[in-house]
Amino acid sequence: MTNPTSSRERILSRLRGSPAPFPDAPNAPQPYLSVTNLPDTSPEALLTRFQHEWEALKGEITITPTPEAAIQTVIGLIGEAKQVMSWEPLPLPGLPEALHAQGVAVARPTVRGEDRSGPYAALDPISVGITGADGALATTGTLILNTQGGQGRLPSLLPPRHLVLLRRDRLFTHLEGWLAAEGRALLEASRSVALVSGPSKTGDIEMQIIYGVHGPKIVHVIVF
Amino acid sequence: MERSPNQFPQAAQNALKNPTLQTAMERGTQNGVNSRLRAMGELPHADQLRQQGRAAKQRALNHLPDLLTQFEAQISARGAQVLWAEDAAEANRLILEIAQKHRVKKVVKGKSMVTEEIGLNPVLEGAGLEVIETDLGEFIVQLDHDTPSHIVAPIIHKTREQVRDLFMDRLHMPASDDPAVMTAHARAHLRQEFLSADMGITGANFLIAETGTAVIVTNEGNGRMTSSLPKVHVIAVGIEKIVPTLEDFGTLLQILTRSATGQKMSVYTHLMSGPASPQDPDGPDSMYVVLIDNGRSRIYGEQYAEVLLCLRCGACQHVCPVYQNVGGHAYGAVYGGPIGSVLTPLQQGVENAHPLPYASSLCGACQAACPVIINLPDMLLKLRADLVSGGHTEPIMQMGIKAWARVMQSPRLYGLGGAAARAGTRFLSRGSETVTALPGILGNWTDQRDFPAFAPKSFHQLWREREQGS
Ligand code: SF4
Numbered sequence: 176m177t178n179p180t181s182s183r184e185r186i187l188s189r190l191r192g193s194p195a196p197f198p199d200a201p202n203a204p205q206p207y208l209s210v211t212n213l214p215d216t217s218p219e220a221l222l223t224r225f226q227h228e229w230e231a232l233k234g235e236i237t238i239t240p241t242p243e244a245a246i247q248t249v250i251g252l253i254g255e256a257k258q259v260m261s262w263e264p265l266p267l268p269g270l271p272e273a274l275h276a277q278g279v280a281v282a283r284p285t286v287r288g289e290d291r292s293g294p295y296a297a298l299d300p301i302s303v304g305i306t307g308a309d310g311a312l313a314t315t316g317t318l319i320l321n322t323q324g325g326q327g328r329l330p331s332l333l334p335p336r337h338l339v340l341l342r343r344d345r346l347f348t349h350l351e352g353w354l355a356a357e358g359r360a361l362l363e364a365s366r367s368v369a370l371v372s373g374p375s376k377t378g379d380i381e382m383q384i385i386y387g388v389h390g391p392k393i394v395h396v397i398v399f
Numbered sequence: 400m401e402r403s404p405n406q407f408p409q410a411a412q413n414a415l416k417n418p419t420l421q422t423a424m425e426r427g428t429q430n431g432v433n434s435r436l437r438a439m440g441e442l443p444h445a446d447q448l449r450q451q452g453r454a455a456k457q458r459a460l461n462h463l464p465d466l467l468t469q470f471e472a473q474i475s476a477r478g479a480q481v482l483w484a485e486d487a488a489e490a491n492r493l494i495l496e497i498a499q500k501h502r503v504k505k506v507v508k509g510k511s512m513v514t515e516e517i518g519l520n521p522v523l524e525g526a527g528l529e530v531i532e533t534d535l536g537e538f539i540v541q542l543d544h545d546t547p548s549h550i551v552a553p554i555i556h557k558t559r560e561q562v563r564d565l566f567m568d569r570l571h572m573p574a575s576d577d578p579a580v581m582t583a584h585a586r587a588h589l590r591q592e593f594l595s596a597d598m599g600i601t602g603a604n605f606l607i608a609e610t611g612t613a614v615i616v617t618n619e620g621n622g623r624m625t626s627s628l629p630k631v632h633v634i635a636v637g638i639e640k641i642v643p644t645l646e647d648f649g650t651l652l653q654i655l656t657r658s659a660t661g662q663k664m665s666v667y668t669h670l671m672s673g674p675a676s677p678q679d680p681d682g683p684d685s686m687y688v689v690l691i692d693n694g695r696s697r698i699y700g701e702q703y704a705e706v707l708l709c710l711r712c713g714a715c716q717h718v719c720p721v722y723q724n725v726g727g728h729a730y731g732a733v734y735g736g737p738i739g740s741v742l743t744p745l746q747q748g749v750e751n752a753h754p755l756p757y758a759s760s761l762c763g764a765c766q767a768a769c770p771v772i773i774n775l776p777d778m779l780l781k782l783r784a785d786l787v788s789g790g791h792t793e794p795i796m797q798m799g800i801k802a803w804a805r806v807m808q809s810p811r812l813y814g815l816g817g818a819a820a821r822a823g824t825r826f827l828s829r830g831s832e833t834v835t836a837l838p839g840i841l842g843n844w845t846d847q848r849d850f851p852a853f854a855p856k857s858f859h860q861l862w863r864e865r866e867q868g869s
Contacts (some may be wrong), residue, residue, distance in 0.1 A: 182483045182484060182485045182489060183483040185485060186483055186485060186638065186690075186692045186696050187464045187467070187468070189696040189697070189699070189700070190463050190464040190467075190696050190699055191464050192700070193696075193699055193700035195460075195461035195462075196457075196460050196461065196699060196700075196704035196705075196707075197457035197458075197460060197461055197704075198461075200454055200457035200458050200461055201450075201454045202458075203454075203455070203458065203644070203646065203647070204451060204454075207451065207646045207649070207650065208444055208447055208448060208451055208650075209649070210442065210448055210649070210650060210653040210654070210657075211442075211653075211663065228663070232666075283680075284680065284681065285680040285681065286680070286681050287630075287675065287679075287680070287681065287682075287684060288630065288684065289630060291594075291628070291629070291630060292594055292595040295593075295594040295595075295628065296594055299590070299594060314663070315653075315663040315664045316663070317664055317668075322675075322679055322681075322682065323676075323678070323679070324678055324679075324680075325680055326680075327679060327680035327681040327682070328623070328627045328681050328682060329627075329680075329681050332620070332623060332624060332627060332628075350649050350652070350653065350664070351646070351649040351650075354645045354646070354648075354649050355645075355646075358645060359610065359645055362607075362610040362612050362645075362670055362672055363610055363672070365672065366477065366671065366672050366673045366674065366675055366676050366679060366682060367627070367669070367670070367671055367672075367675070367679075367682055368669075368670040368672075369623060369667060369668070369669050369670070370664065370667070370668040370669075370670070371666065371667060372662070372663070372664040372665065372666050372667075372668075373666050374666070375618070375619055375620040375666060375667075376618050376619070376666060377535045377536075377582060377618060377619045378552070378618075378660070379534070379535040379536035379539070379552065379553070379554055380535070380554070380557075380559050380562055380578040380581060380582070381423070381426050381427065381558065381559050381578065382426065382427055382430040382431070382552065382555075383559075383578045385578050385579050385582040387583075387586070388535055388582055388585075388586055388618075388619035388620065388621070389533065389586060389589065389590075389593070389619045389620040389621045389624055390619065390620025390623065390624070390666070390667065391620075
């Protein structure tokens with residue numbers, strides 16, 4: 176690549192040569208107003224609001240009382256599928272064993288490097304992806320999916336059905352709250368953080384909403 | 400298709416006479432207006448948030464050079480390569496060189512206005528690369544050799560029946576005008592392209608300087624796939640997309656999505672701080688960020704710097720009475736509607752887009768809808784002034800304006816003129832509220848619009864009568 180540093184220098188020097196265009200711009204507010212608000216931030220209120228927002232986005236959700244119940248929910252949701260792809264590790268101990276006992280094969284996809292079309296084509300028929308979530312934002316119905324170690328992007332990207340394991344103590348009030356509490360550190364440590372608010376959708380044809388365009392059509396959150 | 404801004408009057412006339420376009424525009428824009436009103440209207444502090452967002456973008460521009468180098472340092476430390484392009488040609492050349500270096504054959508693209516602006520696709524295709532748009536609307540545009548007509552709703556000008564015919568013809572789809580069936584068909588087709596592409600190209604809605612993070616927002620998931628599946632990811636982005644801090648980003652992201660599509664958040668907000676790390680199981684091995692100037696640093700130093708605050712939400716397009724009727728293509732440029740009427744003359748030279756500053760009734764709906772309160776009507780007026788002082792108006796307009804100035808300077812002439820106009824329009828309107836045809840050269844006005852009849856008494860007359868107690 177020939178990127179003459181001169182382009183960089185010329186752009187920067189043109190910008191530096193002009194006075195600041197908005198000398199009267201106000202300073203950053205202290206504190207910032209958040210876009211959404213939730214007066215009651217008790218764990219119950221956070222979960223109630225998340226469920227409300229998530230269902231409004233046409234996401235699916237099952238709130239389970241115990242990790243064991245969560246495992247049973249996942250097994251039930253997988254239904255007839257004989258193969259899934261998943262994070263490694265999953266945040267729900269005992270789930271891989273339970274899947275094995277059901278005769279469900281678990282792929283833990285790793286696709287890097289030059290030739291990807293072969294491995295992708297092999298993964299494409301798998302209809303269910305299982306991941307955890309780093310957390311969720313209550314007021315917007317948003318899941319936080321971080322990529323690190325064996326916890327990659329493909330299981331939440333390729334299959335038409337995505338099952339998400341969410342610990343109930345990982346709910347944040349809103350985007351602003353999460354950014355301040357954990358987002359900053361996460362963005363500095365991780366290369367890819369996806370905030371997912373409901374199933375994939377489009378309104379391109381006459382603004383009629385259709386679900387499952389490129390990403391999953393069904394996103395089912397299992398809270399435990 | 401008319402693709403010159405200077406042909407706006409003729410293109411607008413044609414658009415008004417095109418019943419299919421009128422149907423599509425009516426279905427589309429009303430929906431866009433309503434969803435934004437709902438999403439912004441439910442916030443009791445919407446106006447304070449718009450002020451907060453505006454101030455954040457203003458600070459970003461005030462410190463633009465430092466923030467750009469801060470972003471560059473942060474994201475390069477994690478292995479991304481940052482390249483700078485002064486103009487469209489350089490940006491296209493850099494991206495082509497990246498593709499050639501990685502021996503790329505097939506490119507998938509996420510929706511990106513800036514790559515439309517620089518005309519990237521023909522350059523890549525000319526070099527023998529296969530380029531596939533993956534946003535459903537952009538895919539349809541590409542399949543039909545068309546161009547997008549709205550920033551966030553690229554095929555707002557097409558009806559479902561047109562899409563059906565296109566898919567039947569080009570993708571061998573069985574007959575159906577059900578958007579669900581058509582979407583499923585496109586999904587299956589595009590999935591194969593995603594799985595076999597060597598390079599993904601996206602834009603970015605924000606570049607966060609303090610963490611060195613590029614952000615793309617999509618609903619379909621094509622943006623996340625384009626930036627995750629191929630071995631190389633290129634982000635093509637205008638230099639004005641920088642925001643200083645995460646707090647600024649938090650506000651701007653949400654007023655963007657609420658204004659664009661009425662959503663609290665888009666379905667996918669992908670925060671990318673570099674190529675995949677050695678430990679990551681998937682993601683691109685290489686990431687490039689191409690920072691594109693293409694006239695922005697020049698606008699930065701002019702009286703129109705405010706246009707660089709734009710988030711490209713498309714709200715000003717939905718609400719504009721001119722855009723609602725003529726659609727985006729009539730503007731003859733990449734950006735239509737009020738934002739385009741300002742940007743196009745600034746980018747292409749006002750003499751090459753002289754009808755556009757007049758393609759507005761100055762009703763103010765655009766500024767009222769804008770999440771960062773950009774004063775579009777004021778900039779349109781300034782551009783009109785530039786046209787006049789540069790001698791770019793039609794001679795008849797200049798005559799009119801000079802006559803107007805003379806009349807305005809003389810109370811007696813002004814009074815006489817007003818009285819004559821009142822009498823004249825009463826005659827022409829034959830007692831109704833509007834005049835549909837003005838005589839002589841004034842007919843140029845009523846060719847395209849109705850003219851309201853003057854009130855029977857002028858404000859001056861009423862005031863005098865009031866003062867005299869009559
Ligand atoms: S000018 Fe304002 S309303 Fe128009 S696209 Fe830009 S941000 Fe949106």
